[in-house]
Amino acid sequence: QVQLVESGGGSVQPGGSLRLSCAASGYTYSSYCMGWFRQAPGKQREAVAVIWPGGSSTYYPNSVKGRFTISQDNAKNTLYLQMNSPQPEDTAMYYCAAGTPSWGACSSRANQYNYWGQGTQVTVSS
Secondary structure: OOEEEEEOOEEEOOOOEEEEEEEEEOOOHHHOEEEEEEEOOOOOOEEEEEEOHHHOOEEOOOOOOOOEEEEEEOOOOEEEEEEEOOOHHHOEEEEEEEEOOEOOEOOOOHHHOOEEOOOEEEEEOO
């Protein structure tokens, strides 16, 4: 069955760096849109990075653009999120997700993703 397992979360000081990983199994990884989403208490789940199948394109919201980088290793079926200069407002549970492309494009909407990991907590605090 499909499994997405995140790792790499933890506590980090503002301005530091952290790399999240997501190991995928049970489906054809290279055919899916892959995304990192986050959800803070009392807030809606939001996309922080999306990568198209094969890495042909990426999406970042303005809130993380220039600080976060999504990448993947198709040979290892692993997705990464490099978080540079995180800020306290980046504190949240981070999830990786897999979804099928629609007309060749990947969505930033959480309800377009079929499979989800269990999440990893990221806390940014001094």
